[in-house]
Amino acid sequence: MNDRDIARQIARGDAEATEEFVRTHYQSVYRFMRHLTRQVEDSEDLTQQAFVMAKQRIATYRGDASLRTWLHRVAFHEYTHWKRAHRTSQRLDRSTPYWDAGFDVCVESAVLAEALGHLSEQHRNAFLLFEVQELSIAEAAHVLRVPQATFKSRLFKARKHLCSLMTERKETHIETKNVLKPR
Secondary structure, three states, X not given: OOHHHHHHHXXXXXXXXXXXXXXXXXXXXHHHHHHHHOOHXXXXXXXXXXXXXHHHHHHHOOOOOOHHHHHHHHHHHHHXXXXXXXXXXXXXXXXXOOOOHHHHHOHHXXXXXXXXXXXXXXXXXXHHHHHHOOOOXXXXXXXXXXXXXXXXXXXXXXXXXXXXXXXXXXXXXXXXXXXXXXX
């Protein structure tokens, strides 16, 4: 069954098709929202809101992009509305925890999460859609409603900036580890 058929079934009120649609795409949308908001509760709320809006708008699905891409576009639209209503930004805690061997496993992801927080919103969104959500360049550009060339430029700049930030942060974490290492 193709995406247009699935969309038609959902639009007709087919509960099984709707459940399968949610089951198939929930984790991907939630993960995307989690990266964008950095808050569990907000991510859950936005994910649910995205599926509610997708169900309401499913009849408008034309098949220009995959159903997954279309859903991410709906989710991103919900996020942009939420963001306007919540204009405050939150920084990651910069306090340094006591370091033990178990932290070594988490350093890479912590460094990446911190570095993502320092990217511009446009660059962070491009990186998340392509690298984390694994959308193609065409799909991600479609979600953000920008030309593919613009998307590629944002992705290139995001990667370049992240490499620089992560190298810098990793060196800081290694220095911190050496200072905090138990004797």
